[in-house]
Amino acid sequence: MRIVLVGAGAMGGALLSGWVAGGQDPADVVVVDSYTPRVNELVAEFGVRGADLNEAAEADVVVLAVKPHQILGVAKALDGALRPGTVVVSIAAGVPLAKLVDALPEGQPVFRVMPNTPALLGKGMSGVVAGPGTSQDQQLMVVGLLDAVGRTVVIDEDHIDALTGLSGSGPAYLFYVAEAMVEAGVHQGLTRPEATALVNQTFVGAAAMLDESGDSATLLRERVTSPGGTTAAALRTLDDHGVRAALLAAVEACVERGAQMASDG
Numbered sequence: 001m002r003i004v005l006v007g008a009g010a011m012g013g014a015l016l017s018g019w020v021a022g023g024q025d026p027a028d029v030v031v032v033d034s035y036t037p038r039v040n041e042l043v044a045e046f047g048v049r050g051a052d053l054n055e056a057a058e059a060d061v062v063v064l065a066v067k068p069h070q071i072l073g074v075a076k077a078l079d080g081a082l083r084p085g086t087v088v089v090s091i092a093a094g095v096p097l098a099k100l101v102d103a104l105p106e107g108q109p110v111f112r113v114m115p116n117t118p119a120l121l122g123k124g125m126s127g128v129v130a131g132p133g134t135s136q137d138q139q140l141m142v143v144g145l146l147d148a149v150g151r152t153v154v155i156d157e158d159h160i161d162a163l164t165g166l167s168g169s170g171p172a173y174l175f176y177v178a179e180a181m182v183e184a185g186v187h188q189g190l191t192r193p194e195a196t197a198l199v200n201q202t203f204v205g206a207a208a209m210l211d212e213s214g215d216s217a218t219l220l221r222e223r224v225t226s227p228g229g230t231t232a233a234a235l236r237t238l239d240d241h242g243v244r245a246a247l248l249a250a251v252e253a254c255v256e257r258g259a260q261m262a263s264d265g
């Protein structure tokens with residue numbers, strides 16, 4: 001597949017890395033980024049090519065991975081560079097399909113996608129929303145692009161902010177918890193490397209159990225919680241500090257921010 005990636009920052013770079021590790025030929029990937037040192041870095045690391053938006057004419061798919069407030073400007077700048085069948089994918093949070101459709105040449109196939117950074121390691125979770133008039137083959141191509149770096153669900157645009165609240169932004173919540181646990185270990189007298197090793201492997205083990213056991217998070221949590229034991233004392237304290245309520249509120253805030261970004265200029 002010939003891919004033009006516009007914007008190769010944290011998320012664009014993670015996708016690129018995941019694609020190449022997953023077998024995508026780097027010679028068929030063009031990176032367009034206004035920060036030239038970043039392009040040079042990716043050219044050297046992966047063997048992709050650096051170019052400008054005119055390369056979009058050669059692409060099967062153009063992935064727009066710039067910041068949300070930049071994306072409509074970039075979409076407009078693609079006018080004249082796109083072939084009618086070139087599929088455009090936006091990964092911008094809070095930018096509705098209707099605005100992308102308006103900014104792109106009439107009839108250009110467009111998809112709205114919400115990936116996450118574990119795509120870097122082929123363990124991403126992405127949501128795909130199909131734009132108006134797109135074909136089943138085009139959707140299969142976009143899903144294939146995201147399946148190459150993890151797992152993919154096709155959803156309605158109404159649910160993309162909710163998906164962002166769980167999987168798009170979700171890695172940050174887990175890193176936040178990991179940071180806090182490392183800090184707690186240091187408070188208990190462990191060295192930072194010791195605490196980090198314990199926390200990292202606990203996340204890896206717990207994630208594998210969630211993924212592979214087929215059991216719910218509730219059951220897995222109950223199995224760690226011996227009656228009257230240490231875990232029960234810890235969980236009681238999490239409840240006393242409102243951690244569950246804080247997570248509900250955090251996801252709500254994420255969803256509200258997505259909706260607010262959608263209605264901004």
Ligand SMILES: NC(=O)C1=CN([C@@H]2O[C@H](COP(=O)(O)OP(=O)(O)OC[C@H]3O[C@@H](n4cnc5c(N)ncnc54)[C@H](O)[C@@H]3O)[C@@H](O)[C@H]2O)C=CC1
Pocket residue numbers: 006007008009010011012032033034035038065066067068070074091092093114115116117168169
């Ligand atoms: N970081 C994340 O975990 C996720 C980010 N996203 C979306 O991905 C997009 C990018 O986010 P990040 O990678 O975090 O931002 P970033 O700031 O790390 O990357 C943006 C990149 O775009 C480049 N850029 C800016 N203007 C440009 C232009 N006119 N032409 C070409 N390149 C240009 C910048 O030099 C930079 O490398 C956003 O729209 C965000 O909503 C979506 C899912 C997850």
Ligand SMILES: O=C(O)[C@@H]1CCC=N1
Pocket residue numbers: 093164168169
């Ligand atoms: O924080 C953000 O806006 C982007 C979208 C999802 C993850 N990062």
